[in-house]
C-alpha cells in the first residue's frame with residue numbers, strides 16, 4: 429500500500445455550443461486527472477476542478493508528489509494534514525506565489541480522491557460501502573436552462589423539457605441572474621409552464637447579485653414553486669463582480685434566506701469545512717453543495733456531511749456526479765446529485781474520459797458496487813487531447 433507514483437494530466441475541450449451562466453458563457457470543458465499507483469500495483473484516480481489546471485497540476489507534481497511517495501496510501505487524514513501543514517501552514521517559504529489556496533485545495537482534492545479509490549480497492553469495497561453506505565440509485569436533477577446565445581425563452585423551456593423527459597428526471601435546474609427580476613420570473617414561469625406542476629425547479633444565480641437584488645429576484649420567482657435558489661451571492665472573501673465590495677457574504681446569504689420563502693442552496697465555492705460551517709450557521713442554507721473535486725476530497729467532505737447533519741441541513745453535492753453519487757449514497761441526508769446532458773453540456777466528454785460513468789435511468793443515477801469509484805481513465809483520450817504533466821500511458 430506504499431505510494432509508488434502520482435501521475436497528473438489535464439484536458440480542455442471546446443463545447444459544441446457555449447452554455448451561459450449569469451456571468452458569461454462556458455465555452456470549453458476542463459479537468460485535471462490524477463492517478464496514484466501503489467508498490468503492489470493498485471491504482472486509484474481522482475479529479476480536480478475550480479482553479480487553474482496548469483497550476484493545480486504543477487502543485488500535484490512538484491508539491492504533493494515529493495511529500496507522498498513512499499507513504500501508506502490508506503492514511504488519508506494523516507496525509508491530508510501533512511500536505512496542509514506543508515503547503516497551507518503559516519510557515520511555507522518555499523510555496524510559489526502562483527500556488528494560491530484554492531489551487532492547493534483542488535490539488536489536494538484530486539490526490540485525496542485517488543487515495544480513497546486505492547483504499548477502497550484494497551478492501552474490495554465501493555467507496556459507498558467503505559463510507560458505511562449501501563449502494564443505491566440517487567435522485568438526480570437535470571442541470572439545464574442555460575443562457576445560450578440567440579436562444580429564445582420558449583426554446584430554452586422546450587429544451588429543458590426535452591432534457592427532462594430524455595431520462596425521466598423529476599427535477600430540473602434553470603440558470604438566472606441576468607437582467608431584472610422580471611427576467612428571472614419570466615424564465616422560471618416559462619419552465620414551469622413547460623414542465624407542469626409536478627416537476628421540481630431549482631434556480632442557480634451563480635453569485636450574480638448583491639443582497640437587495642437577490643431578495644427582489646427571489647420574491648419575483650416565489651409564485652412558481654421553486655425548490656431552491658442557488659448561490660444568490662458571492663462566496664466568502666470574494667468581491668462582488670460589479671461593486672468590488674467584500675462583505676460577510678455568508679451573513680448576507682442569511683439575510684436573503686430570511687426575506688424569501690424559497691430555500692437557499694450554496695456551497696460549491698466554499699472550499700473548506702470552516703467555510704461550510706459559516707455558510708450553514710450564518711447563511712441559513714437548506715442545502716449545502718460541497719464539491720469534493722474543489723476542496724480536499726472525501727476527507728473534507730465527510731466532515732462537512734457530519735456538520736450538516738448536526739444542523740439539520742441537507743447535502744446536494746455540486747457537479748461531478750460520477751464521484752458524488754458514491755458519497756451521496758452513503759449519507760441519508762444527501763438528497764440530490766446533479767446530472768448533465770452528456771451530448772451538449774460541459775461534461776460532454778466525461779463519459780469518454782471516465783469509462784464506468786454511471787447512467788441515469790428514471791431520474792435516478794445508478795451507484796456502482798464495484799471496488800473504489802468504479803471508474804477508469806481513458807488513457808487514449810488524455811494522450812490525444814490532454815496535457816500530460818507526468819503520465820505513463
Ligand SMILES: [Mg+2]
Pocket residue numbers: 632634658659696746
Ligand atoms: Mg451552481
